[in-house]
Amino acid sequence: MAKFTRKEVSNMMEEQGMVPLFYHHDVSISKSILSAIYKGGGRLLEFTNRGEFAHEVFAELVKYAAEELPEMILGVGSVTDAGSASLYMQLGANFVVTPVFREDIAIVCNRRKVLWSPGCATLTEICKAEEMGCDIVKLFPGGSIGPGFVKGVKGPQPWTKIMPTGGVSPDEDNLKSWFDAGVTCVGMGSKLVSKQVIADQAYDQLESKVKDTLALIQKLK
Numbered sequence: 001m002a003k004f005t006r007k008e009v010s011n012m013m014e015e016q017g018m019v020p021l022f023y024h025h026d027v028s029i030s031k032s033i034l035s036a037i038y039k040g041g042g043r044l045l046e047f048t049n050r051g052e053f054a055h056e057v058f059a060e061l062v063k064y065a066a067e068e069l070p071e072m073i074l075g076v077g078s079v080t081d082a083g084s085a086s087l088y089m090q091l092g093a094n095f096v097v098t099p100v101f102r103e104d105i106a107i108v109c110n111r112r113k114v115l116w117s118p119g120c121a122t123l124t125e126i127c128k129a130e131e132m133g134c135d136i137v138k139l140f141p142g143g144s145i146g147p148g149f150v151k152g153v154k155g156p157q158p159w160t161k162i163m164p165t166g167g168v169s170p171d172e173d174n175l176k177s178w179f180d181a182g183v184t185c186v187g188m189g190s191k192l193v194s195k196q197v198i199a200d201q202a203y204d205q206l207e208s209k210v211k212d213t214l215a216l217i218q219k220l221k
Contacts, residue, residue: 004094006115017217021046022193036203038069040210046077062092106132136161143167147181154182170213179220
């Protein structure tokens with residue numbers, strides 16, 4: 001079951017301004033990545049549901065975080081059906097992120113008071129998600145849609161909270177364009193947790209990158 005309330009999760013998303021995300025099939029490597037992000041100041045992480053037995057890796061990360069990283073809010077991403085969402089919530093997911101907007105996922109998450117962030121690419125999808133109780137909408141694919149879309153949405157709907165994922169990188173120009181447009185936070189994957197960092201086991205480098213990126217976001221917000 002979720003350790004953190006949906007309000008605590010949404011508050012942390014707004015406060016931190018970034019949700020790191022990654023997937024790796026190896027439990028030991030995943031724990032090292034999680035620890036590096038935590039040491040860098042990250043208190044949110046989305047583990048993406050992208051490989052066979054991903055839920056088993058996630059279950060081990062939840063147990064590890066409970067013992068070693070008590071402030072870490074773990075969630076799951078790349079969820080495309082209500083069954084998978086329910087499974088991950090049973091394993092301790094504190095939030096559910098999806099690449100699409102699906103009402104069946106909204107229903108099971110709302111039933112358990114767990115924050116869900118659906119992938120939306122149009123204003124109509126965003127409005128429907130908000131009508132279903134969505135707090136923070138995932139803009140996906142962010143790189144294809146761009147900051148201009150966010151600015152356009154915030155005009156008629158200043159209350160809408162948006163998290164672009166895809167097309168987000170830790171460099172200042174990229175982050176400035178998103179936050180100037182009015183995003184609440186950003187989802188960041190391979191540009192933060194790169195294949196090279198994992199291959200080199202450069203966890204100290206990842207820790208520093210997370211720390212620097214979080215500091216930059218606070219300056220830009």
